[in-house]
Amino acid sequence: MMKLTISKVTGRARLGVITSLGQNGEKSLEVPGCLLYTKTASPPHLTHDTLQTIEGVPPVTHLTLSSLAEHQEVLEEYKEGIGKFAGLRDAVLYCSVGDPVTPSPSGYNTNKTVSVWGSGGRIELTPQKFMSLQSALKVDWFQCLSDGEVMPSGCSRKRAKKSVDRSLGFLDECLQLLGKNNELKEKVVIGAIEGGDLLDERLRSARETAKRPVGGFLLDGFQGSAMTSETKLNLISSVTAELPEEKPRFMHGIGRPDEVIACIERGVDLFDSSFPYEVAERGCALTFNHQYQPDPETAGGHPNPDRTPGLNVLDEAELCDKEKNGEDQTEKEDKEIDQSQMTSYEICLKEKRFREDFRPLLPGCTCYCCRNHSRAYIHHLLTVKELLAGILLIIHNFHHYFSFFHSVRGALREDKLQVLKEVIQRQTS
Known part of the structure; x- marks a missing residue:
């Protein structure tokens, strides 16, 4: 079971290390930090040999369920999990529901299912199907199924409340199924905090999720431009204040250096690394000074x-x-x-x-x-x-x-x- 040790807190920014990672518990991940972004379980454009030429590669690899859900039958037949299937060697694996680079279209989630989009189109996930997918993937950490639709024009109060209610319901069902599955009992569940741009719903989501036996928290739905920067940062500050200190806080879709530092100042620990991929895709190279x-x-x-x-x-x-x-x-x-x-x-x-x-x-x-x-x-x-x-x-x-x-x-x-x-x-x- 992973363990977060905080060595220093400056304001709300947390310096620490997550230990006891990997099959032998020998790996560790420093925070604040990021995860290695992948597409269909492979670092974009890279072979495993070329990946080894890069300094500072994070020990935790980020997979996206939306790109892997359509391969469930193959993985179930393979029986060894996505790590061995994709040749990820000894990497610690974390699986998010969506891909921060390609958000799912809104309007398709229901009280019983969450939709993800792969190359073959839409896949509807019930908690049962979601957990059977996790059994096939055999990752170390996974974001629990949640209703995290990002509305392009903002979120109504009714929709925000619904996202929190659905996500808590999905979390309870998944945790119940987890307890019945011996293969998954040792896996770490990351609870998603939803609620759109409404403070009271965000706080309700944070408090209720923190009551469940989750290993960490994902502050979901902050990517994109539906909220102003001020609203985002105020919500993040309020949410992290409600979360237990001993568990890591994740965030997806926030990658610009200025935004990352602003979130770290408000208590966020871990980010994805999709930003450098997006920069490369437009033919650009990162040149900012961080000295x-x-x-x-x-x-x-x-x-x-x-x-x-x-x-x-x-x-x-x-x-x-x-x-x-x-x-x-x-x-x-x-x-x-x-x-x-x-x-x-x-x-x-x-x-x-x-x-x-x-x-x-x-x-x-x-x-x-x-x-x-x-x-x-x-x-x-x-x-x-x-x-x-x-x-x-x-x-x-x-x-x-x-x-x-x-x-x-x-x-x-x-x-x-x-x-x-x-x-x-x-x-x-």
């Missing part, structure tokens, strides 16, 4: 001297590119690229200004991509639609994102989270 030490050469927060947190090269790149000929034509061509989803924490390698830029994606980065390839090469791969582009970008983005969480923990340890927050905020637009 909270004034002098990287003397920084004490990073025990590995070869691991240099990202240096901010956005201004430098702009300065160099303005000196090149044909800038006006380049800008005209770049207008054709859809940058509506881009953040200020990344650069788009599809832009023509990178075609003769032979620097690494991020000077100072020690990932495989930055040590061996240039921006110009990635630009070329993207231009000719070569699959290698996605592989190299996800290697870099995962490496950089995992090192960001390393910096967050270092900053908390050294009472410099506010410094790191200010560094991140200066890069936010």
